[in-house]
Amino acid sequence: MNKQYQWATEDIFTTDAEWNKTLEEIDKKIDFSEFKGKLNKAENYLALQKKIESIGSVIEKLSVYAMMKHDEDTTNSLYDSFNSKIYGIYAKFSSSLAFVQPELISLDQEVLKSYINNTSLSEYDYSLKCLLKEKAHVLSADQEALLAAGGEVFSSFRDIFTKIDNADLPLGKIKVDNKTVQLTHGTYSMLLQNTDVKVRQKAFKKYYKAYISLINVISSTYYASVKKNVYLAKARKYPSAMASALAGEDVPEIVYKNLLTNVKKALPDLHAYMGEKKKALGLDKMHMYDIYVPTVEGVDLKLEYDDAYSLVVEGLACLGSEYQQLLLKAKEDRWIDVYERSGKRSGAYSVAVYNIHPYVLLNYQKTTHDVFTIAHEMGHSLHSYFSNKNQPYAKADYTIFVAEVASTVNEVLLIKHLLKTAKDDKLKKYLLSYLLEMIRTTLFRQTQFSEFEDYAHKQVEKGVPLTKDSLCKAYLKLNKKYYGKNIVHDKEIKYEWARIPHFYRAFYVYKYATGIISALSIARRILEEGQTAVDDYFKFLSSGGSDSPVELLKIAGVDLTQEKPYQDAFAEFKSALEAFVKL
Numbered sequence: 001m002n003k004q005y006q007w008a009t010e011d012i013f014t015t016d017a018e019w020n021k022t023l024e025e026i027d028k029k030i031d032f033s034e035f036k037g038k039l040n041k042a043e044n045y046l047a048l049q050k051k052i053e054s055i056g057s058v059i060e061k062l063s064v065y066a067m068m069k070h071d072e073d074t075t076n077s078l079y080d081s082f083n084s085k086i087y088g089i090y091a092k093f094s095s096s097l098a099f100v101q102p103e104l105i106s107l108d109q110e111v112l113k114s115y116i117n118n119t120s121l122s123e124y125d126y127s128l129k130c131l132l133k134e135k136a137h138v139l140s141a142d143q144e145a146l147l148a149a150g151g152e153v154f155s156s157f158r159d160i161f162t163k164i165d166n167a168d169l170p171l172g173k174i175k176v177d178n179k180t181v182q183l184t185h186g187t188y189s190m191l192l193q194n195t196d197v198k199v200r201q202k203a204f205k206k207y208y209k210a211y212i213s214l215i216n217v218i219s220s221t222y223y224a225s226v227k228k229n230v231y232l233a234k235a236r237k238y239p240s241a242m243a244s245a246l247a248g249e250d251v252p253e254i255v256y257k258n259l260l261t262n263v264k265k266a267l268p269d270l271h272a273y274m275g276e277k278k279k280a281l282g283l284d285k286m287h288m289y290d291i292y293v294p295t296v297e298g299v300d301l302k303l304e305y306d307d308a309y310s311l312v313v314e315g316l317a318c319l320g321s322e323y324q325q326l327l328l329k330a331k332e333d334r335w336i337d338v339y340e341r342s343g344k345r346s347g348a349y350s351v352a353v354y355n356i357h358p359y360v361l362l363n364y365q366k367t368t369h370d371v372f373t374i375a376h377e378m379g380h381s382l383h384s385y386f387s388n389k390n391q392p393y394a395k396a397d398y399t400i401f402v403a404e405v406a407s408t409v410n411e412v413l414l415i416k417h418l419l420k421t422a423k424d425d426k427l428k429k430y431l432l433s434y435l436l437e438m439i440r441t442t443l444f445r446q447t448q449f450s451e452f453e454d455y456a457h458k459q460v461e462k463g464v465p466l467t468k469d470s471l472c473k474a475y476l477k478l479n480k481k482y483y484g485k486n487i488v489h490d491k492e493i494k495y496e497w498a499r500i501p502h503f504y505r506a507f508y509v510y511k512y513a514t515g516i517i518s519a520l521s522i523a524r525r526i527l528e529e530g531q532t533a534v535d536d537y538f539k540f541l542s543s544g545g546s547d548s549p550v551e552l553l554k555i556a557g558v559d560l561t562q563e564k565p566y567q568d569a570f571a572e573f574k575s576a577l578e579a580f581v582k583l
């Protein structure tokens with residue numbers, strides 16, 4: 001295998017022996033007891049942070065190296081042992097720091113404020129501000145102890161659902177082309193893309209039958225989970241479960257409300273898209289099990305990796321030459337592990353090491369989708385690159401709320417570039433439907449889920465119990481609202497809520513929707529305004545986790561508390577739909 005296409009793990013550690021030696025050394029240093037009870041002095045707090053940083057950054061290197069080595073060949077048990085050693089180190093690190101958060105939060109408000117205004121602590125001002133906000137929701141020591149003791153009970157609903165979903169669900173087998181196929185979550189999503197409508201229908205009916213057979217226990221589990229969220233929010237004096245969840249990522253509630261109201265306005269366009277998709281698929285009636293079938297097939301660009309990479313660099317020219325040079329450097333300096341090998345982990349991801357550089361795992365296969373994957377993962381990587389370069393360690397990591405923005409901006413810009421240059425109508429149609437499906441599944445579908453969660457929690461907050469009937473009724477109503485009259489709302493679809501694992505992590509999925517909205521708005525601005533928009537976007541990419549994610553997005557011109565980004569996103573959807581119809 002040509003080394004040029006394998007990532008340079010030696011940039012982190014030259015040998016496994018060096019890794020082992022570093023691990024042993026760092027293990028001895030993990031002890032923060034000298035700071036216990038002393039955080040009421042600014043200089044002690046600063047010294048603690050510096051020590052956390054010096055040890056934490058080494059653990060990060062150890063951990064990323066172990067993960068990457070393991071992913072190169074998952075059958076190599078040596079790196080399993082590296083990973084278990086790292087778990088041990090992490091556990092020791094976090095338990096030795098367990099006193100920090102409670103001690104800081106119990107400091108007098110005035111002390112915390114003086115830390116925030118202390119210039120020698122400016123690297124920690126944002127996390128201190130968050131701590132100060134959280135302080136209002138911290139209870140007395142014995143109340144906190146009671147809540148902490150209940151932690152395992154509170155997290156059990158997600159575990160119960162996981163057990164139901166992965167172990168008890170009687171999915172069974174179905175016949176496809178005279179072969180018996182075991183239905184799993186994975187095969188189900190493949191079967192829904194099958195071009196034979198009978199296969200899709202059979203898979204759909206069988207899959208839902210399994211959930212329906214367990215609907216009483218799933219309804220009770222979900223109801224319990226929502227009650228738990230409402231209880232914990234009340235206990236911590238938050239006005240609602242939503243407020244409590246969003247406070248965790250420092251996002252104002254207006255963003256969630258704005259999302260729901262603005263998506264509602266765009267639903268007629270989603271209905272129209274469903275009508276066009278029905279036509280494109282040549283169906284008289286389109287059922288819920290038809291909507292995942294691709295409208296265009298067989299348009300793989302079949303590019304060799306080097307050509308695919310050049311295409312990505314060319315497609316992102318609007319981001320300027322610095323961005324393009326970095327992309328070339330990433331390829332040249334072996335940040336990327338390109339090809340599939342026996343034992344290599346499947347899929348794709350990006351991971352970054354502070355003070356070194358980001359890495360990307362690919363399994364490049366010459367499909368058109370694989371070209372988008374390069375653009376996507378390099379978006380993550382260069383976001384990390386700029387944030388790590390411009391932010392201190394404590395502020396470098398960006399949050400989940402903005403994590404998919406840069407990756408999606410790259411995909412959208414590449415699609416737009418290819419649409420401009422494509423000569424073949426079939427390819428154009430593929431690109432447009434790729435964009436339309438991305439917006440349907442990431443923006444509309446996740447907002448539908450967000451609206452459902454909002455409903456469920458509000459009911460419980462009003463004291464209204466959730467039953468299988470009320471949950472199904474509410475879900476069906478939402479499904480009709482979102483997909484409209486161009487779709488047959490099969491009787492099974494009202495149970496769809498029952499199969500969504502993310503619902504056990506309440507108020508999480510809305511971030512997928514706000515992420516793609518932000519990305520569509522940024523890409524539009526870059527293509528319309530050019531350099532000033534690019535400059536602002538680079539400032540955003542360089543901002544890491546230095547402030548509330550909603551504030552950071554404003555730097556790139558996206559204010560999610562206003563209507564504009566939503567209007568931008570839906571304008572993109574509408575124009576893609578119009579172009580799709582023309583073809």
Ligand SMILES: [Zn+2]
Binds near residue numbers: 376407
């Ligand atoms: Zn991603």
